[in-house]
Amino acid sequence: MKGEEDIPRTPDQSETLDEEDNLVLDLTGFQLHDLDGVDIPPTLIELDLTTNRLSALDSRISALSRLRKLSLRQNLFDDSGIDPISSFDAISGLQELVIRDNKLTKIPDVSIFKSLLVFDVSFNEIFSLNGLSKVSATLKELYVSKNEVPKIEEIDHLINLQILELGSNRLKVMENLHNLTNLQELWLGRNRIRAVNLCELKCIKKISLQSNRLTSMIGFQDCIALEEIYLSHNGISKMEGLSTLLNLRVLDVSSNKLTAVDDIETxxxxxxxxLNDNQIASLDGLDMALAGSRNHLTTIYLERNPCANTSNYSIMLRQFFPNLEQIDSNIFC
Structure with a gap:
């Protein structure tokens, strides 16, 4: 017997359609198996089909010549269910395509979309980046996290890319990034990467390499635009290669093997x-190690280090850094 949550809701067009010329249709969460009972106005610019049970593309989508955003997130699409989109010529002006959280095993052919800006195929079962070479060079954001990708490839032509998300894959090497000269954010957490190689990416502002297999921080020193670095849960024993990063605002090196704070006084x-969950023994010299940011530091985490057991621990930190707003996860100034 079906529970109430298993029974698809019938969309109320007055609730789901944008009132202005029927530009947006949002069918999020209706648990629909198909769109047979849904009116799809030809004027749509955005169609959101997130969290349904769709496994095939409704043929009427292929006629939406004004469509710019299409979300198929969290459905039941496999490769054969998505393949027809490669012949939907009328929607070739699409700028945002989200097929996140489905059952894809390959990068779909989206070569007809010559103005694509955002492409998201995260949380699928994709085993290779083969097929990305067909994606338009207009692309600015690419999301392929939580798949089974072993190698960074077929992205050389994506010279306008600003965000690249490849976290939670099977990557071992940072490679083939040289042409991404406009890249600002690179997310590679939860992979198997052992060394930093940013391929001289001068514009990069944010990078995550959390939960990899790093033992060294060398490799960031030439990326002077960096503002945020996330390196938690690695095997790093020494802070180095950071003194040139004068724009850095956020540094996360928690859950590593650090015994001292170095190379960030500038x-x-x-x-x-x-810096939490390391092996930093003492607060001695911490004020000098952070001399340059003394008046800017607002948050510092040192919990679960030996130094956090120091008498008057939080008082000393407030004396060192007068503008602190938070010390560890439970002390607010």
């Missing part, structure tokens, strides 16, 4: 510093 813009 950083005058540092606001957040996460």
């Amino acid at each position: 950083l005058t813009k540092l606001e957040d510093l996460w």
